[in-house]
Amino acid sequence: MTDAHDPERDRLSARLGRVAHVGAQIGGAAAAYGSARLFGGDDAAIAKAVKDALGRSKGPLMKVAQLLATIPDLLPAAYAEEFRKLQSHAPAMGWPFVARRMRAELGVDWRTKFYEFEREAAHAASLGQVHRAVADDGRALACKLQYPDMASAVEADLGQLRALLTLFKRMDNTIDSTEAIEEVSARLREELDYDREVKHMRLFARVLADLPARVPEPFAPLCTKRLITMTWLSGEGLLAYKEADQDTRNRIAALLFSVWWRPMMRYGIIHGDPHLGNYSFTDDAGALNLIDFGCVRIFPPRFVAGVVNLQRALKADDMEGVAAAYEGWGFRNLNKDLIEALTIWARFIYGPIIDDRVRSVADGVAPNEYGRRELGEVRRRIRALGPVLIPREFVFMDRAALGLGAAFLHLRAELNFTRLFEDSIADFDIDALAARQREALADVGLGGALCESS
Secondary structure, eight states: OOOSOOHHHHHHHHHHHHHHHHHHHHHHHHHHHHHHHHTTOOHHHHHHHHHHHHHTTOHHHHHHHHHHHTSTTSSOHHHHHHHTTOOOOOOOOOHHHHHHHHHHHHOTTGGGGOSEEOSSOSEEOSSEEEEEEEOTTSOEEEEEEEOTTHHHHHHHHHHHHHHHHHHHHHHOOSEEOHHHHHHHHHHHHHHTOHHHHHHHHHHHHHHTTTSSEEOOOBOGGGOBTTEEEEEOOOOEEGGGGTTSOHHHHHHHHHHHHHHHHHHHHHHSEEESOOOGGGEEEETTTTEEEEOOOSOEEEOOHHHHHHHHHHHHHHHTTOHHHHHHHHHHHTOOSOOHHHHHHHHHHHHHHHHHHHSOSSBOSSTTOOGGGTTHHHHHHHHHHHGGGOOEEOOHHHHHHHHHHHHHHHHHHHHTOOBOHHHHHHHHTTTOOHHHHHHHHHHHHHHTTOTTHHHHHO
């Protein structure tokens, strides 16, 4: 007699259903592209048509499209602009649905495991939502609950991602996105792994222990593969300080710089999504709160050495050192023209940390325009050089650098970024970093993470 409920069959059905749905949206995007090209549409009109088709897909594919838009130079400018408008937030699951999901994760008596659990979601996004709760001992909690069938949805959408990027290759083959696709796929799969995210929290709590920074503490008895129960960190979002006095904004920005760069320079680890929504600040404690750890990138020490070496080479105007840093990061077929094109971008990103003065991160630039002009010039330069392969380890470092810069612009910070950076690398040593990294990763159960991330 066959079991009436076959979970594997359910997962396969969910994946096939998602493929059919997403495939229809990709087909719609392709049709919009083809029609616009046939009838002479310009890139802006085509980009809007593609964005509208993708917007109807919801879920992970829309999140992937947004993600692609934040990776510098990966998409043609008109498409990056439109994809930034896609909304990753989703309607929250209703209470009956939430109750069923919580029962599936914690058992039929799940309500007895909380003193209080709020029915309305505090935040809803494309992969899950967060509910506030209170523990029996009075601690404020956040419950991050993953939507059902997300693994199937992500795999189906990643399978269609290649079809999406094929559209762009037809019109502009300036960038070879082969490795970037693999990197985005790996990070998105990791975002569904809540066991790993809990380890990321513990990792950052460890490496930031000597800074005024706070990380949620996971509450292990109420965590599962699709539910993270953690302490709720109270604080104001950073945008609440946009009109604060200059000293306060500078103090928050300097702390944000240290909280992001310290893990990178000492442990080879970055918070890969440093947008303002992932931080808050507490005036009374003077501490920066880090809120979400779904996107974390762990780098081999040689990559971090490249970051340091490029800063030193740019500061000394040593073009041989600049080229060596690019080569160490995995850029191939380097020649004089390609090195010059890449250095336009490098001088922009590194500008604040080689210009030894108090300044904004980019004078006279709005947060949503940060890097746009320079990216356009880089694309123009390399278009005649043939497809340029973006090394996968470079993808999230570059994306995070843009996100961090935009955060400084929102805060209108005026700092000596060079001094801050020089302080962060004062005792830099690649062997010491490798030893610290191995110890920290092993301590939180991520001993194999470096190999998995590369």
